[in-house]
Amino acid sequence: MLHAVTQESALVLLVEDDAVTRRMLSLSIEKEPSLQLLAALDSRQTALAWLEKEPIDILVVDLGLPDGSGIDVIRHCTKLRPAAHIMVITTSSDEDNVIASIEAGASGYVLKDAGQLDIVAAIRELQEGGSPISPSIARKVLAKMRTAKVPEAGADESAKPTVALTKRESMILDLIARGDTYGEVARQLSLSVGTVQTHIKNIYDKLSVHSRGEAVYEANRRGLLQLDRLKSR
Template sequence: MSADQISIIIVEDEPEFRRRFAQIIDGEPTMRLAGVAANKREAQVLIDREDFDVMLIDLGLPDGTGIDLIRSVSQRKPDVDIMVVTVFGDEQHVVSSIEAGATGYILKDSTPADVISCIRLLRAGGSPVSPVVARSVLRAIRSRMGGAGTSGASAPARSPNAENNPLSARETEILQLLAKGMSFNEIGEILGISPHTVTAHIKKIYRKLAVHSRGEAVYEASQMGLLKT
């Protein structure tokens, strides 16, 4: 390993995203993949064994929460930068991650170039945050300051299939699969429709929710209570 290379570990339970982020790191000469973990237990072994500069971590792990790992690494290895990479950007998770020690927070639909850029920014002392996530942080700050015209508590998400759902049943179904990290082709196979039809539905979803990406669509839908938890 070159002394100039950024050493990275990935903690992600979804195989598709695990492979994607590993490929992004492997394809960047200035970075080195030090290890990959699919759950909290594997991550703990990796953290104890490896020396690394950056941890990319998802919050929803099958055997516990990523928040505990963030807190542990930030306390035991203060020189390590921690970047949350997730589908959801709700206020509670964003603020909890930052309070635990995360120094960056991006959505899983970030492009490979964005992921590489964010890792470099982390090591340069910055705190990269996806725009839709930054919106959550600002909302949380306003809420705590009482600037949102409330008593300081965030409004609870509405239940799925709320009356104000602007999406059709098919669009909601597709969005639910998007939130699980499935590709357009996989969604088409599950629903028995062509990838072209899936794309057409997703364009309508983006337009109705006034968003421009998968991550933003999932975030807005979760805030509106349109997704099953």
């Protein structure tokens, strides 16, 4: 039986094909008063159809679905529900899947077998502007970023559009790349969380991205980050 839903409850869509895991995650979400589990689906197609009709705040999705990839669900959610927070929960630590998920719009990437999973804690971190990510995955992302080719000084700048970030936007970008939540950024810069979110929206618009992960990846590609400041969560 579902818990009583408060007016502020975040609407969660879970997409997981394994019945035991789906039930375990559903029970954890249903016990949390700040969350409302809208549906627990088991396939790519049913998830795509749901997103066409229903609003959500949070998408928790596996990648290995029986009728296709969860990355398709992430892309569809990013397109139709751009304000939704997206977290991957999977057994796959494949580098290509990690990067593809981030580029598609995921802000979190958690491995099912990485110890005892606290799905509610991960969702809370996601809501607060954090990026819940398994340490081994964080290392893969940073390694990929460090080996990504960043244009050298004097290279042909016509090959990429120039992105002009303000000093404050650059500071915020460095902090979110480091893994700080919106609340932590606000405290460090003596700003309100709302102001930080406005700056982040402007950063996303300038970089043509839709999530923290995409922003960090694209900023590094353009040479806007100092990688020695980054850390895994």
